[in-house]
Amino acid sequence: MPAAHAAEDHAAEDQGGEVNVYSYRQPELIEPLFERFTEETGIDVNVVFSGKGLIERIKQLGPAAQADLLLTVDIGNLDQAVAEGIAAPVTTETLEEAVPSEYRAEDGSWWGLTRRARVVYASKDRVDQDAITYEELAEPKWKNRICIRSGQHVYNVALVASMIARHGEEETKTWLEGVKANLARKPAGNDRLQVKGVYAGECDVAIGNTYYMGVMATNEEEPEQKEWADSVEILFPNSEGRGTHVNLSGAVIVKDAPHKENAIKLLEFLASEEGQALYAEMNHEYPVREGVRWSELVQSWGDFEADDLSLQEIAEHRERASELIDEVNFDDGPSS
Numbered sequence: 001m002p003a004a005h006a007a008e009d010h011a012a013e014d015q016g017g018e019v020n021v022y023s024y025r026q027p028e029l030i031e032p033l034f035e036r037f038t039e040e041t042g043i044d045v046n047v048v049f050s051g052k053g054l055i056e057r058i059k060q061l062g063p064a065a066q067a068d069l070l071l072t073v074d075i076g077n078l079d080q081a082v083a084e085g086i087a088a089p090v091t092t093e094t095l096e097e098a099v100p101s102e103y104r105a106e107d108g109s110w111w112g113l114t115r116r117a118r119v120v121y122a123s124k125d126r127v128d129q130d131a132i133t134y135e136e137l138a139e140p141k142w143k144n145r146i147c148i149r150s151g152q153h154v155y156n157v158a159l160v161a162s163m164i165a166r167h168g169e170e171e172t173k174t175w176l177e178g179v180k181a182n183l184a185r186k187p188a189g190n191d192r193l194q195v196k197g198v199y200a201g202e203c204d205v206a207i208g209n210t211y212y213m214g215v216m217a218t219n220e221e222e223p224e225q226k227e228w229a230d231s232v233e234i235l236f237p238n239s240e241g242r243g244t245h246v247n248l249s250g251a252v253i254v255k256d257a258p259h260k261e262n263a264i265k266l267l268e269f270l271a272s273e274e275g276q277a278l279y280a281e282m283n284h285e286y287p288v289r290e291g292v293r294w295s296e297l298v299q300s301w302g303d304f305e306a307d308d309l310s311l312q313e314i315a316e317h318r319e320r321a322s323e324l325i326d327e328v329n330f331d332d333g334p335s336s
């Protein structure tokens with residue numbers, strides 16, 4: 001029997017200890033998930049939340065950051081964490097079974113946890129087709145009808161990178177020129193403001209990520225967004241062909257993690273059937289794990305085929321994608 005004081009000293013450890021999460025994702029989206037994890041394992045989850053600068057902070061502080069697990073969105077940010085040298089390649093059998101290979105780094109330096117599709121939000125009144133392709137957005141029939149945020153936003157860079165992977169640089173550049181010529185206005189604002197553009201009649205189709213449909217349709221703080229959502233329907237581009245472009249939210253185990261074992265446990269929980277269903281539902285996203293039920297709201301948008309390109313391959317074309325977007329002066333909009 002250990003002495004009483006020694007037992008007290010180790011109380012936290014006996015109950016499973018703690019894990020420090022640096023999160024770009026909103027605390028209210030992830031906290032219920034962490035509470036569940038703590039109930040099951042006794043491991044306390046401490047969260048540092050910020051909308052920006054976390055990768056930089058972990059890099060600058062090194063071990064003093066005390067960061068175990070980084071949660072972020074987009075392959076661009078996951079790839080940046082690796083490029084900045086803060087990621088530890090980690091792999092376990094449980095993780096490999098949970099996360100399909102196209103949604104994780106080959107060496108385990110980043111892990112996808114949820115998927116979001118980059119889709120077309122089409123006007124219910126002014127678009128009369130129930131299927132669409134990314135390629136056709138460059139055709140003259142869409143002239144003056146497309147709204148999209150900055151071409152240099154990470155979401156669009158990944159989409160263009162997927163076009164390079166599928167069609168090569170030259171065809172992708174021509175495509176970008178065609179889409180730019182069809183824009184209704186200069187790219188600006190976030191994904192939801194593009195849907196608002198459709199609602200307001202400025203454009204007929206908007207490019208955006210799927211979960212924003214959920215955010216708008218359930219928005220009690222800004223209920224006018226429900227009307228934006230109601231004016232459009234989601235078309236999954238290329239779903240009947242090579243598949244719709246998907247991106248990820250995901251996690252990285254930090255190189256200097258002080259509680260690496262606990263970070264792995266948390267990552268495995270997030271990839272478990274229970275964790276996947278909860279995580280995806282809270283963000284109106286798709287689980288990466290196969291066989292996990294989609295939330296009812298997400299199901300209501302319909303089924304789709306996802307492009308099976310690996311996100312690692314998409315990451316490899318990101319730099320060239322960004323250059324092409326500049327070369328065609330995409331963000332100048334339709335007039336120049």
Ligand SMILES: [Fe+2]
Pocket residue numbers: 209
């Ligand atoms: Fe987003």
